[in-house]
Amino acid sequence: MKTGVIFGKFFPLHTGHIHFINMASSLVDKLYIFVGVDSDRDQILFNDSKLRAFPTPQDRLRWVAKTFQKQDTIEAHILDESGIPFYPNGWAGWSDRVKEKFKEFDINPDIVFSSELDDIENYQKYFGLPTKIIDATRSFVHISATDIRQHPFRNWDYIPNEVKPFFVRTVAILGGESSGKSILVNKLAHVFNTTSAWEYGRDYVYQELGGTEEALQYSDYPKIALEHHKFIEYAVRHANRIAFLDTDFLTTQAFCIQYEGRKNPVLDTLINEFQFDKVILLDNNTPWVDDGMRSLGTPQKRRDFQNLLIDLLDEYNIEYTVIDDKSYEDRYLAAIDIVQKLLND
Amino acid sequence: MKTGVIFGKFFPLHTGHIHFINMASSLVDKLYIFVGVDSDRDQILFNDSKLRAFPTPQDRLRWVAKTFQKQDTIEAHILDESGIPFYPNGWAGWSDRVKEKFKEFDINPDIVFSSELDDIENYQKYFGLPTKIIDATRSFVHISATDIRQHPFRNWDYIPNEVKPFFVRTVAILGGESSGKSILVNKLAHVFNTTSAWEYGRDYVYQELGGTEEALQYSDYPKIALEHHKFIEYAVRHANRIAFLDTDFLTTQAFCIQYEGRKNPVLDTLINEFQFDKVILLDNNTPWVDDGMRSLGTPQKRRDFQNLLIDLLDEYNIEYTVIDDKSYEDRYLAAIDIVQKLLND
């Protein structure tokens, strides 16, 4: 049985890495992948990047583990490289760390796979292992992790499906009834050719209440929110760079306050726990359209509900952008403008 | 177009009602069903019953609305009958309430359907409407709402699928690793021929972490709990009288505290919001079996984790029953005993 080892930062994993790992795994019976993490170095890489959040060691490990999950000859682990001095002085300390891991997981490698010609000598010196150089010139997949950190959206096709959700930007569109938010979410999702999470409240009334809003009660609000969370997860998982969300948990809280006279603690926690990259609040200055659902149709009621949304946004410290154009055309163009800025890297 | 009306308490809806409504709807083009609610009377009915929770007006409305959702000739509403004196004096006041509803929903009935011969005269007197008596002797379906309120589990087959979840009893089985809870949940679910919600944490590691627990981090715990909630909902929806739950949100909180050193607020809210009918805590006095997952394998660690569970149960004011038999056979028989008491009506 032949055993190989690969070391990498996978910050983030990209399809170039995948080709590399595919090649390596074709040549051995068992392949170990070590995801190297170094808190200081990784923080610098992050600060220099356009990433929306810091990818933890666990994030990077799961990207690799999920992608190769069905190939049971491949096994991945985290390798903590923190505190080791930089090249060329670090090889001794680094090889000690690696050997500890080999011992911990009972690994007896026969070969190291690398794309760096310079590593050959050191793997021989510190591990007594031969190195096989793969795709050193990146002939098939032309991409680097640096490229992706700098321009994730321009290099979207090189970000593996299991990694994409980490990079997706979420845009929640809020507004009272008849603010046109559902139609706007549809327009944006279609023109940006991506997913959206529609307002689950309407589905809930259909699926769980037999279609009659008269049957809605306090205990339904957390259930609506939990299911809405699933829709959001689905939208993010299948998104093309950006996912549009029709309402958020805060709007559900607003409806709960409006109809039941009190907040719901589940909604409270979800609002705090799951935040979105951009929140757009639509002003309620478009004409009222009756959709047959429970009605907030008088001008005063619409204003009150809008104020409730604004109060909640402030209370939960959520930043938002208002779109208050009066024509649907201008609202659509204003939203496109906001999204393009978000995607511009 | 011929319009019919039905009045009932539907406390709860049963298959006898369904036969009645099926017959009535065969005879008209549009059928209105009024779910009569009276807070005082309903509280008395509840107190005299074996119901686990009070069925709200909205609960009862949705049972009717969901069952007949695909028959768009049927429409249901709540009728508040509170404060009207009892028969025979109440007919005048009651008919006023009904007529208001007729006005509100623009209903012009041609006929009333009833199973009570005595009603014929009053419907004529107060509404000028003829009454059609259906199935007065309950020839096809022999059941009454009183029977179900007294013995829901004995009359399970007469409880409509949309109503059953309201009556299902949930039994959560808690315990540390290697306490045998997963196997026990399986045994109970199979012998009682019903559903169970297995511990989602294991699935999560497989589905979201590529199978490696090394990739688990703080932000995963609420996601595990939200998905576990979905599994519980599914188990309850398809249960035969009782649903067994392998762990609960409190156990997930315990793991979060154990591995991340702090509570998660989403778990906190879920523990408080979603409670179960019976919580069984398995003592950790059975032999340790290594399942390849993250390990709490030393005797001291197992005791500590068990104590953490007990502390959390106390802290969240959750009542529980301990099973501390040493043999798996006795644990199984002890659990059967607990469940049979729960089902004994």
Next chain:
Amino acid sequence: MKTGVIFGKFFPLHTGHIHFINMASSLVDKLYIFVGVDSDRDQILFNDSKLRAFPTPQDRLRWVAKTFQKQDTIEAHILDESGIPFYPNGWAGWSDRVKEKFKEFDINPDIVFSSELDDIENYQKYFGLPTKIIDATRSFVHISATDIRQHPFRNWDYIPNEVKPFFVRTVAILGGESSGKSILVNKLAHVFNTTSAWEYGRDYVYQELGGTEEALQYSDYPKIALEHHKFIEYAVRHANRIAFLDTDFLTTQAFCIQYEGRKNPVLDTLINEFQFDKVILLDNNTPWVDDGMRSLGTPQKRRDFQNLLIDLLDEYNIEYTVIDDKSYEDRYLAAIDIVQKLLND
């Protein structure tokens, strides 16, 4: 490690068996279950039963394997007992067969579990193994496989969830547009408190054609049928004794002929491969109701379509019962009558 063995016919598996296996598996580290099959004996058992189909050895094995799938200490195999003489002479020959299986699967048992006191001596004599008698008096679950073979519907609660689909009777209701079949299927499913598979064609138009029947074409018909098959499987899997099917593959074939002028071979095969226990054809003598879908609304067109259905039923050799009452009430009662006969065991 302690190893136990169980022998049984499982014709069919019932909750009494499950309790027996639960008890046995509590007492050993590994439990082997042998599903004994004997073609002659099993044919006699079948002929004396009310079963709708012969349960093959593979059917019976999978019932056991699926029920205990998550308990990895349990493993089941088929044991062919055909041709061995009956008791008491058969023990020698039978024990030889068993020992071959022990060898094949490398089983070294320590104990046999049985509910028959009489077996103790023979297991000792032929295998040198002690026997543990479990639940000989059926104290907890009072059921036998004979009871179930004679009265499956009366003993429904004792049939494990994994076995129930085998016993479910399928009732397909056919008819042209506006024959009232969808409403009738709803009424029957609700009053018999069971599942139904609605006509997938309507969903398909909504989900795959954007809601416009104008976009329907020849290649859609097999896709409709394949998805309808999934709905039928789901209905059968969750049925309470009986499942109602709104249309069948033959009706889809009829629509294909009607609108595309030719049969589709996928539909052809599905009609032949998947047959139902009862086919009810509704006469088209009720009033026409326009549902906004593609129209066969003239009396001549409705007659033609009805004749097409009848021709296809004859062509595919499918037996069917006609309901031609003119009132919806009588049609509903006629259908109840047919179903009750089917369930009457």
Next chain:
Amino acid sequence: MKTGVIFGKFFPLHTGHIHFINMASSLVDKLYIFVGVDSDRDQILFNDSKLRAFPTPQDRLRWVAKTFQKQDTIEAHILDESGIPFYPNGWAGWSDRVKEKFKEFDINPDIVFSSELDDIENYQKYFGLPTKIIDATRSFVHISATDIRQHPFRNWDYIPNEVKPFFVRTVAILGGESSGKSILVNKLAHVFNTTSAWEYGRDYVYQELGGTEEALQYSDYPKIALEHHKFIEYAVRHANRIAFLDTDFLTTQAFCIQYEGRKNPVLDTLINEFQFDKVILLDNNTPWVDDGMRSLGTPQKRRDFQNLLIDLLDEYNIEYTVIDDKSYEDRYLAAIDIVQKLLND
């Protein structure tokens, strides 16, 4: 209420059209979209394109209808333009056809939306309608249907999600057990960052047979194929340009012949009905790896099964490419080469 009309070929619909329709729908209360089809013209467009199949009028209608399904102010229909002479002589004949459609669907338009300045005069002349020009210079989305017909894969991001499945290329990878096809499918799906449909047979054994292949029987084969078809549909729906399929219906037929001694007619029909863009047959000259499933492990058995696959491919007239490299590395590179040719437009 203001009504607008849009005319287009949508050959195919692209995100430029979507922006156009979004803008138009912002300006009216109801928008009608006519999908113009002309059998001769469309055939020429197709012949000049890189499309894998001819998009029927119904295909093009459903693309529009599905994309805008949730915007109920938008309604789409087919407009048959066949046989009308080309510009400029066609306007009279064309406007007659359009007016018939207006009459058929009771449309009274107030405005036409167009991107062609030249149309203004003719819409005024033949319909008396003003024209609003939108995005004539394609300022926001730079794409044309011609671009997509010539280079669908290069312009993938401009193909709407509802249209993409039409363009996806399917690559089925066939081979006997231990031919390495599952691993190869994984490698290709990951490096091309797209979906795959894994071999459902393995899942079926787990889900439906309790994990034991011993329970497999003749009637399971069509069920495996029907479910595999669903997986293929899912893979195609979410594919990035190409979808990889682990086995096909023909392989299931081969297993059915191998283990049951006869063909299954459902498989027969599925093989004929659903064909794939590229079929790759892996030679069975790699080392045998026992995966614990039913075994064809002797060299003779492997050769026989391979020959059975080849015979069936010939019998069903399916073209295929053989990959017979001996190393996994060369097989992987050979497959990449085949796929790149397929994607090269």
